[in-house]
Every structure is written in structure tokens, then in C-alpha cells.
Amino acid sequence: MRQKHTVRVLALTACVAAALAGCKQNATAPASGEAPAATAAANDDAALDKAVDAFIDGYFQHNPVFAASAGKHEYDGKLPDYSPEGLKATTDWLHAQRDAFAKFGDDKLDEQGRFRRDYALAVIDGNLFWLEDSGFAWKNPAFYTGDLSPSMYLTRPYAPLATRMDAFIRYQEALPKAVEQIKANFKLPLPASYIDLGVNSFGGYASFFESDVPKIFAEVKDDALQARLKASNAAAIKATQDMADWLKAQKPQATQDFALGAEKFAKMLHATERVDIPLDQLKAAGEADLARNLAAMKAACGQFAPGKTLQQCVEKEAADKPQGGAVEGARAQLAGLRQFIVDKDLVTIPGPEQAKVEEAPPFNRWNFAYIEIPGPYEKNLPSVYYIAPPDPTWPKAEQDAYVPGKSVLLFTSAHEVWPGHFLQFLHSNRAGWKFGQLFVGYAFAEGWAHYCEEMMFDAGLDGATPETHIGQLSEALLRDVRFLSAIGMHTGGMTMAQSEKMFREQGLQDPGNARQQAARGTYDPAYLNYTLGKLMIMQLREDWTKDKGGRKAWKQFHDQFLSYGGPPIPLVRAQMLGGAPEAKLWTAPAPAASETPPAPSSMATPASSGG
Template identity: 75%
Template sequence: MPSLRLLSLSVCVAAALIAGCKQETPAPAADANANGAAATVAANADWQPAIDAFVAGYFERYPTAAANAGKHEYDGKLPDWSPQGLAATGTWLKEQRAKIAGFGDDKLDAQQRFQREYALSVIDGQLFYLEDSGFPNKNPAFYAGDLSPSMYLTRPYAPLPQRMNAFVAYQEALPKAAEQIRANLKGPLPASYIEFGNIVFGGLAQFFKDDAPKAFAEVPDTALQARFKASNAKAIEAMQGLSDWLSAQKPQATQDYAIGAERFAKMLKATERVELPLDQLKAIGEADLARNLAALKAACDQYAPGQALGACIEKVNADKPQGGAVQGARDQLVGLRKFLVDKDLVSIPGTEEARVEEAPPFNRTNFAYIEIPGPYEKNLPSVYYIAPPDPSWPKAEQDAYVPGKADLLFTSAHEVWPGHFLQSLHANRSQWTFAQLFVGYAYAEGWAHYTEEMMFDAGVDGATPEIHIGQLSNALLRDVRFLSAIGLHTGGMTVAQSEQMFKDKAFQDPGNARQQAARGTYDPGYLNYTLGKLMIMQLREDWTASRGGRSAWKAFHDQFLSYGGPPVPLVRAQMMGGPAETRLWQAPAAPASAAADAAPAPAPGTESGGG
């Protein structure tokens, strides 16, 4: 579970697109990282070869990431998850860290010093999840991303027979991988980890049984089909066996999911370069939740006077997109892109577009995600996938699953214009390949979430109360994730308390509330949506204050996006010319009446059902 992810298929993170006109990653406005060294130090010719060697070594140890980036010589390979393999990777990362840190300030120019801190943050994030988190021995999510076969099925990077050959190699590698995962996981395991593992491993087994044969049925190569059949049977057995083993752990399941305050703080520092006391972070999150709840009440007072907030949101969600969610999103992308151009909010490099399609059967656990080919791919489409409701559900549940137009609008903004897809277009124009490859959790999700509120503030779709409610629904979900991550891992919050908060403060239905609360136990980093957004909002306010305020938004957005995807505090140092400090935007205090209406849920343990 890396904190800095290679740009590849992800439910949460975007990818870099086709390389086009290159734009050099800008040097800092002031020499923020020199620590007194002369800003005129010449570029070190040894620096880039050291980074190239790191990337090459990284691909060897994380072959799935390499293949997703477009290095298809790594197709079908999986990481070595044996204890010896994991230990060797940890040793290599520490050696690389020492080598890169050894380039002192007096040996690098200003831009290289920034690049050094960017590279060190990638290594520190990998080391945290590998060694400090304890996840290799407890958390199936550590392995889940590398097991996804989506690239071979949905990305047309090669003719189908070639992709089938890669898929067969992947299936052939699965039994060994499953054996390693099984040996690494040490019980007793948290109940939510077991459930997640069952969804992933059992879901893969079902996919291999039901869907994979159909995907390659038309390939006429009989020898390849025979290999497929043999490897498919073993892959089903391996994944089902892993799922069955996890199921057998349920009687001993625990609620011991918290990584603890010390490790949580270390995670934030290692992965995002965020250093703030956890009580201060929690207070900022509570204030943002209160801000958004107060805004929701004001919008609902206009849109549905006299109705409770939940009923108001239901009314908004009843206004469905014409033709369904896929067609609705297609229409929305046209309007969103035009709005960006008409309002001149951010540059759109290139002419690439994202298609909208129905999600394939094997990847419908999330309503929406975007697949963007890696930076080494050429001329491949990006696809914004939307999952249909399960046809086995009752008609009422199927209808409820399709979001309202206002909610869908901000999902489309988050995924495409001007969220993940646009961010990838900018990242891929970086002259530094490293910045195309590595994009941080808080940078990517923070940017995508930031754009939702930015688009509303800029007047998208008339910024009506209905549109505002759609934006706020997404913001409240991320606020509760932020508070749940802190509460579950550092404050004694139970899963039930988190689930109740998602119902009461984010107005989630019971199924989504359960899913969101469970995710917080195995993905403590999901606070990064709001964390990244609030850091970007504060940076925008500080940077534009001396550059014309709102009229400088486009310049701010373009410069922010030019860095690739480092921790936001490093971007702050580049843009503001000061230290790489953590500053989060905070709204002015709400009026007393609004604050009372919008008070966050009680702290865990203070009230039955609170949190």
C-alpha cells in the first residue's frame, strides 16, 4: 500500500497521459531548500543518473507499477512478497535513501534540491507502509492493488492475443503470490480486514471463473487457450483458497485495526510531509465539517424550505441525469470543459479527451473511477468508468443507486474536468519523468476534491442551491473520512461510531456508511482528500494575495499543477519561497446559531452511538 502511487489505474488516483509538448518543472520562486547554500550552484551531472537508477530499480521490485506505467516488458509479473523479498526491498529502499540524501545542498542546484526532497518523500512513503505500518502481516489492502488484472482487459495497449499472453503469465504467477500472502498474514486479524480480503480475493476468484474466459474467447491460438485454461483453474483455486482461509479466521477476528497515534503521525510525515499535532488536525476537520453543514442548511433552506437536511438531499438526488449516469456524465464533461475555457480557470494542455463508459463487470465495487494510461503508453484513451446498479437489486434500490445530476456533476469534475484527468495532462508535460510517475495521495485526491468547491465558487451550472447541495454532499463525505481516519486510528473510535457519523453528518445510506467506515480501518490515509484540499486552498489564498486575488486563480492552478505530484508542503515551499511547512485553510468561525445546527458528532465514548 504505497503512499506515493505510480500513475496507473486506481479507484482514487489519476494517471499521466500521452507525452506531448514538454514543460520544465519550474525552479522555486526563492531558494527555499538551500539552507543557506548559494542559489547559483551548478547542476550536478551525477544527479539525474542516480534518479534514473532509482526508477529502474523500483520497476524491478514493483513490476505491476512498471507495467501500469507502460513498461510492458514487466507484463504478467508480480512483486516478490516472500519475507526475504520484502526485507530485500526494504534494504534497497534504505540504500537508495542514503544515496539520494547524500547529494547535499552544496552539490545541487535549486531545482535539484527540490527534486531530492520529492524523491526522498517517495522512498519514505514506501518504507512506512513496508516496515512501519505492520500492513504486510495484517492488511490485505497491502497486496490488493498489485493483484488487479484490469490493465490487460480494458487498456488496448496491444492486440488482444498479446494482452492475453500477459494475462496468462499473470494468472500463472498468482498461486505463488497467494502462498506468500497467506504466509505473511498473521492472525488474529481485524474483522474489517477479513471482510475486505474476502471481497478482493473471493471477487477475483469469481471473476476468473465467470468473466475472464469471455474476455479472451475470440483469440484463436489453441496453445495459448490451453495455457489460459490451465492457469485459470489454478488462479481460481489460489484466490478462492486465500478467501476461504480468511473466512476461517472470522471466529478469532478482532477490532485491533488502529495503527495508533505515533504511527499515524509518522504516516503523515513520511508520506505527505505533514507535521501538525493530531488534536489540531482533528479540530480543523471538525471546523470544516461544521462549515459545510452550515452551508448545506443554508442551501436547503432555499431549495427545500422546512425540510430536514436528509429529505433535502433526497430531493436533490431524485433529479436524475437524462439517459442514465453514463450518458449524463458524457453530457456533463462537455459542459465542464467549456466552463473551464470560458472562465479561463486553468490551462488545458493538449487536445486529449476522456471517454465515459459503463464499468466492466469485474470492477464495479465503486460507483466511478478513471483509467488513465501510464506515461510510457502512446495514443491510448482515458476512460471514466461508471458502474451500473446491480440488476438483482429491487427496482427502488437500483433507482436510488443512480446519483442525482448535481451529485454526478461533481463526481465528473473530480474524475475528469478539472480533476484527475486534467492533473495528469499537466503532470505528463513535466520534463522530469519522475514527476510523471509518482503522484502523492494528498496531492492527487486533494487537487481533485479541491476542484469541486472551486468549480462551484466559480459559478458552474449557475451555482444554484441544488448544485451547491451536490457539491456539499461530496465535501461532507470527505470531511467524515478525515475525522474517521483520525478517530479510528488515534482516538478509540469504533467502526459503528464511524458508520453512524457517515449516516448523520454525510447523509450516507446504510450500505455506503458501512463501506466507508470499514475503509477507514484499512486505509488510514483516506483523510488525504480533505487534508490535501485544505492545504491547496490555503496555498491559493497565500499565493494569490499578492498577485491579484481571484484574478490570479488560473496562474495559481497552472503553477501548482506543473510540479507533478509531490507532497503539498514541498509545493508550498516552491511557490511561496519559504520552508516546507504545513498550513491548512480554516473558515472563519460560523455564527452561533449555524454552529449549533452544524455541530460535529460527539467524540468517541462521550455519547452512545456518537463519533
């Protein structure tokens, strides 16, 4: 689950579009004869800037892992206070911050100030939802596991290895207390999928600490540091393995009580993304996009694998594996993706940075791929695109099926690197407003990355062949089923087994991925944001470019969109089009009657899957 994100903002030619993009400008004295109202607004804007700076400082103190990941290394080695008292202190602080920002009225701020205030309020509301309303602090390991990741100290060369070793030791020294606090917070019984996540995550930490950590720091020739590492590593292995064992022991009493319920789910959407679309309309939009992509898959498969079922067609694509495996295959793809962006002039590439590709560490393999990007306070450091190997406990056939075909991997690489997450952060690393560099919404980041997949195919990636289209559509169907599973499992009574079936039959996923994705939906209800964000971006692009040349304005649209940091997309829509923030989802034009595909008979939609 992505509760907290680091993000950055693009500065459009030295803050040319500052009022829209939120680029920070120096406060100046009011001009002679300036109206009193304008002077008051300027004063309130300056006060808002101070409030934002104070919020960032306070947020770092309450969330030291977030701070260290952003590049504030005075917070290295620290973990949050996960005790009930610590969580309450953070919650109380957020409420006080919300009250302070809400006092900045529309009449006392200019356009830029109102945007910044609303952006800050959205970040606060999102944090408060996960802390208070979700209940995740008391049952969901995903609430904590992101904070516990030590990857920053091990893979990010922000300092000499000995310095990072010292930070890592301090992290490990703090870990047993943090794990005990987490264990004490959990209110039994726990949902089965949450237990499995915790067992895999904490067990993965223990395995990683034991097998990999000593080798990583072996070259540091400092006896005192090595002695401290040996002690901290032993304690960390014990703490995390004990936690995994304790969670595993709860399995006989496990429940299926993971659903947020319709009321909390709707609140999540508004608090985190400023989306107020009724759930039945959201569900209908997801079903329409699923039908659109299934129809396109049927057409592509008719050319690529005539006479085969859709599942057989997808299996044929998946059989064309990347040479050397997924990690080597992704490495080979990145240069071509970047060159395609340049050749097609799709979006500005603002710097020379590149991303590395590595195998995901054992404690973070709950999804196939992700990318770690240095925070905005870091300079000249690499980003790492991680790819998870299949679970070695799965049957051999399922392990083989988990490794995607070259075309699916191509769009995973587009999502994670060019022009997805990595390019987004290249833009925002060059922003003028620090808040926008630090905080990004789930739908903004994942919506952009998922949008890029279809946009790249539409621009002709890899010749836009039927096989290439199958790769893009496989990713789109996966996200469509995530969208419907999130709504179904949390508001419509859909079971995890029904979700898994839907991933197999409608998402055309292999068995391992289907199980993994259905489980993720229970502890990450916001994973509908891939499709939700994509559909909001596609509608915004259509509305913004219609009087600017349509497709000819795509690059201009992309650069402008990336300039806002990472606020809820309805706030971006209001900045680009004017008016009040509004969530609008793109829907494909209806096909001619003769082209309308029949509804798949095995489709289990959230509303009908409660039994």
C-alpha cells in the same frame, strides 16, 4: 489504499519555470570563470540526476506491476515477490536508496536539485512506512489488491489483443504463487473489515475470471494461446476463490484491532505527506470544515427543500437520478464539464484526450468511482472512468439509494475527469522530468481532485443553483467525515459503528455508502488526504494569489501547481512561496455571531467517541 501512484507533470511553456517546476535540463560545462562552488553544485546536480534514474530502474524491478502500468511493458505479466524475503529485499533496497539520496547536502545542490532530492526522499519514506511501520503486509488485503488488478491487460489497448492476452496469461500463471505468499504473510486473527475486503476482492477476481475473461479473449484465433488461457484461468479461479473462502473462514475469530495508534498515524502523515501538524489541530481543522459545509448545506436546503430536514433534502436531490443510470449519466456530463473549464478559463487543457466511462469490474467495487489513466510511457491511449454498481446483496431500497442524484454525480465526474484527476494527468504527461511523471502523493492527487469540486461550484458550474450546491456539499461532507473518521478510528478509539453513524448523520450518506466508507477508513487510514490536500491547496492559492489579483490569478495558480509532479504539498508550497516546506491548512473566515449554526447534537467527534 493508494500506496503507489503514477503521476505526470506539466511543462510550462517549454520549461520556462524549470527551477520551480523540476523540468529536467541538459547538464552543461561550467562557464569560464564560474565559481568553484557553482561547479561543485552542478556536478552534484548531475550526480543526483543519475541517482534518480537508477532509483527509477530499481523501483521498476522491485515493483513490476507499477512498471508495467507506467507503460514499461517488458514487465508485463510479472508480480512482485511477496515472500518475507522478497519484502525484506525491497525494504533493504529502499533504505540503501534513502542513505544515498541523503548524502546530497543542501550546500552541494542548486534550488532545483534540492527540490528533486526532497521529492525522492519523500517517495522513499512513504514506501518504507507502508512496508515497515504500518504492519499492513501482515494483515491488510489492501496492501496487495492494487498490484493484483489485471485491468491494464484487459482495458488498455497498448498492443494487439493477442499480445495482451499473452501478458494476461503470464499474469494468471504467476497469480497462484502470489496468492499463496499473501496468505502465508497474514498473521491471524485479522480485523473483520479486512476480512470482508479480502473476501469481496478475491471472490470478485474469481467471479470475473470465470464470467468475463473468456469472453474478452474469445476473438483471438490462436489455439495455443486459448489452451494456455484455459489452464491459467482455471488455476487463477481456484487460487482466488480458495483465498476468499479461507478468509471467510477466519470471520469467527475476527477482531476490531485495526487502529494504527497516534504515534504511527502521525508518522504516516510525515512520511507520506511531510505534514507535521499536531493531531489535535488536525482534528480541529476537520471539525471546522465540517461545520462550514453543514452550515452551507443548511442554507442551500432552505432554498431547495424548505421545511425539510437535511437528510430529507439530500434524499430529494438523490431522487433526481441521471437518465440511463450512473454510467450513462456520467458520459453525458463530461463534455459540459470540459466546456465550462474552457468558457471560464480556469486551467489550461493541454491536449485533445478524452476519458471513457465504464462500469467497474467485480473485483474493484469497494468505492463508488475511480479512474484508470495510462502511464507516462504510453502514447495515445484512453483513460477509463469507472463507476461501481450497488452491491446486489443489499436491500432494494439501499441499492437504489446508492446510485447518486445528478448533482452529486456531476461533482464526482468533476473529481475524476474535468478538471480533476484526468486533467491533472494530461498536464503531467507533458512534463520534462520522468520522476515527477511517475510518483504522486495521495494528498496531491486526491487533494487536487477534491479541491476542484468546490472551485468549480465557486466558478458557477451548472448555474450554481441550490440543488447544484447540495451536490457539491454532499461530496465535501463525505470527505470531511472521512478526515475525522481516519483520525478518530486510528487515534481516538472511534469504532466502525460510530464512524458509520457519523457518515449517516453528519456526512448525510445513504446506508450502503456509510457502511462502505466506515469500513474503508479501517484499511485506508490515509483517506483523510482528500480534505487534508484540499485545505492545503486552498491556503496555498490564497497566499499565492493575494498579490497577483486574487481570483483573476486562479488559472495561473492552477497551471503552476500542476507543474510540480506529485510531491507532498508542503514541498510545492516552498517552491511557490519560498522558504522551508510547511503544511498550512485553510480555514474559512468566522461567520458573524448571528450566522453561526448550532453544533449538531448527534455529532460524534473522534475524541469523544471512544466509548
